Amino acid sequence: MTTTLQYTNITVDDVDESLPFYRDALGLEVKNDVSSGGFRWVTLGTDAQPGLGIVLSMPHAGRSQGDGDALQELLTKGVLPMLVFSTDDLDATFESVRASGAEVLQEPMDQPWGPRDCAFRDPSGNTIRISAAS
Template structure:
C-alpha cells in the first residue's frame, strides 16, 4: 500500500490576482480551472512534481457562511499555515518573484539548520517560503 499527497488548498482573497503570483511569479502551471456559481477553484502545479496540485480558492468557496467568515478572518490576520516550496536556485527564483512586486519577508539567507531560503507574502497575505535543495 502507498500513500502520497495529491492536493493541498491555499485560501486566497482573489483567485485571479493570486494567479499572478503562483503562476506568473513562481512559474507554476494551471492544471485545472473550475467555476461553480460565483466561486472558482484553480489548481496549479509544477511539471517537476506531477500528481501534486495546489488548489487556490476563496474563503467562502464550498463552505458555509460562518465557516467562510471564520476562514476570511484568519486570512486577513495572516495566520493561516505557510506554504513551502523548494528550488535548485533560490537566489534566481527570489529575484524573479521580487521583480513581480510580491512583498518580500526575507531575502535569501543561509539558515543555521542547513537550507538557504527566502520568504514572501502572496497577494492575500499568505506566507510563502522557498528553500534551496542541493
C-alpha cells in the same frame, strides 16, 4: 502501500489577483480552472511533481457562511499555515518573485536549522517560503 499528497489548498482573497504570483512569479502551470456557484477553484502544478496540485480558492468557496467568515478572518490576520516550496536556483527564483512586486519578508539566507531560504507574502498575505533544493 504508498500514500502521497494529491492536493493542497491555498486560501486567497481573489483568485485572479493571486494567479500571477503563483503562475508567473513561481512558474507553476494552471492545470484546472473550475467555477461553480459563483466561486472558482484553480489548480496549479509543475511537471517536477506531476501528482501534486495546489488549489487556489476564496474563503467561502465550498464552505458554509460561518466557516468562510472564520477562514476570511484568519486570512486577513495572516495566520494561515505557510507553504514551503523548493527550487534548484534560489537566487533566480527570489529575483523573479521580487520582480513580481511581492512583499519580501526575508532575502535568501542560510538558516541555523539547515536550509538556505527566503520568504514572501502572496497578494492575500499568505507566507510563502522558498528553500534551496538539497
